[in-house]
Amino acid sequence: MDKNIEKKLRKLKVNAISLFPDVGYTFLFVKFKIDPNIPYPALTNGKEVKIHPDLFFSLFNDKEQLFIFFHELLHILLLHCYRIERRQLEIWNLAADAVVNNILKRDFGMEVPKSAITIEWLNTLFRAGIKEEDGTEVIYHKLEEKIKDKKEKEGWVYDMVKGKLFIDIEKSEKNEQDMVEIIPAILEKLVEVLRRRGKEPGSLALELERIKVKRKLPRREVAEVVKRTFGDAALSLLNPKRYYLYEEYGVFIPLYEAEEERKLILVIDSSGSTSPWWRDFFKEVFAIVAEKVKVLLIQIDAKIQSIEWLEEVPPSLVLKGGGGTDFKKFFEFQWIKKAKISYRELKKALIFFFTDLDADGVPEKPPVQINPQNFYWVLIKPKKIPWGKKIDWWLLKEERNS
Template sequence: MKRAEVKEKALALWENDRARLVFEQPFIGMLAMQLELQPVVDGALPTAATDGRTVFGNANFLCRLSDEDRLFVLAHEVWHCAALHHLRRQGRDTVRWNHAVDYEVNGLLAETGMTVPKGALYRRHWRGWSAESIYEVLPEDLTDEGRGRFRDRHTWRAPSLGRSDPDLCPRPDERIWKGWQQRVVGAWQQVQARGHGGRGIGRLPGVMGSLVRSLTRPQVPWQTVLRRYLVPRLDPGRRQWTTPNRRYLSRELYLPGPARERVDLAVAIDTSGSTQDYLPAFLAELRGIAGQWPDTRIRLIQADADIQSDEYVTAADLRPEMILKGGGGTDFRPVFEALKSDPPRVLVYFTDGFGQLPGRHEVEALDVVWVIWRDTITIKCRYGAVVTTGQPLSLWQ
């Protein structure tokens, strides 16, 4: 069979495998749909590999495998991306780490009910262990060949080293791997939403469950950030009869006590096309904000080039599977226009910072906390930095 024919056959088989994953394992199948499939005929790649954009597979190797083993190989590569193995290595020895992540991935797949092929790294008693824990108990004198006939490529050297098939063109990029954090959360939220519609969502193994939970936790100390702007606007001397002063109740004196804190907060989410990868993170941070005042109604505005939704929500309304509306261009002005008639004490605006800005005088009429998401998080109030997890960034630069 000619090279082009075997590659075409392998691609058809792998595309069928991916469709099967979507049906049988919706979470990992949804992630598989975000990767290109590229069979190659090249001795530099005897099995399979991924660079975070594309899954490469040796076409002859794939065509020789049984349907179950070939499905396993595809799921194995997708799990490497989903489990963020490239980001988690952090200077560990490459060969030991390659063994550890294969043990973790194959254990994850076994937990979902898939059969681990003979010759692949797998120990039943390590199921549920993280790659970091497995790494610590592995011997130091391992060789890459010890990973068996299913060993895949986890690292890439010089792009032209020993490659004869031009389709074997990996493009490793740190930004692509970082983007998988939001892909994982987004896929989990979509699968959860579909599951609430009556469709089974599949089993999420323990290690991945822990990873998803960590990625959906807010990263910003919102109580500290927002109280810095809310508290000065509260009247500490204000009293009200509905909150009696407890110091005098024992003397049978009913005197007014301090007024309860009233949180007047609006949150705007930029739902434009350029922020789609960030929306799961935006939701996680929004839940972090609402969790500080669970019973308080927060005005939530979803907007791209126009207002897509304007409603009041509480923490109970912000479900993980909530789907945001948008996908168009970006214009910040409609949000500020909508708030003119009933301005909040503080507006928190989640965005990537790209869009049509209102005039400074319109922004200065409100206390605005800009939460700017790109590769890192930068938080600014008006034009001065509040909390920064990356380099300071100005919308007006």
């Protein structure tokens, strides 16, 4: 590295620490690299910050350099390179930049360069209705909705944002587990520091909560539960004649028999309060099981409206009911006769109950007929569950996966 450039980089770090002394420890795990081959003043891949020696130091004054420095650091702390998943990079960059610059302006009190991406600028250009409290995933979704028709022209995003500080994060192909584990603690410390300074880091605190939630997104959680239950056929040893091959041929090979098929039961609260959420959840479950597992669908409002076994998503499926909400009939389990399953099968079944839990007839304790470890309340709003486990499907309002 050129000694003059190295000196400038060291000065930049000193200025950053003098402005926010508590960011100093982040330099222990964030690497800074001079790279003349990158097409932008600076960018990050989630673990290191690359700086162009000419574009960065010659085009920007000290204040702007410091802003870009913190901008890249926040991309790392907010895990933007990992949270992108399968989203389009250009739109994700717009959303991530808007969030980071809003935090630097509101929480850090820094002046945003005119060339930076801002929420106000995005709303003017796309009329996306973005709010300051919106997270990166929400902003991405709003932008995608507005500009999806303009994707026909290759490189359209670059034309629209010409002259802007743009495309400064790279998608990480590898999820660095150490970064994912350590960063929430670092962000918590940074939030605490800002509060000690008399500032309320609302935007940064919201992003911190989103990162915590991201570890257990509802779609991913449903997939993990289903695959854990039905992923591999369990095998059990057969007792009779297990020594036959040994006696005849001197070889002991145990015989195997597959366990009986476990049931997947999907209960939908059909009182009307779950619309339109239930349809997405229904399709998600079938996409996960991929026609390998039959699903027992039960619709219930004040009474059980339908019971049917399904192997695929029907072309047209509507909720039956729309009346009051009382789950007493479900928990009396008289419906198992019509479903043609035994109490033993019910006990071993994986049950998803999709509801807002604003209902009568919910037992205070888990019924003996079911295993609460295999019973999941799939909730469309924050609610305390009486027993069993829960999946917060309502979080998809915050985290929309593409």
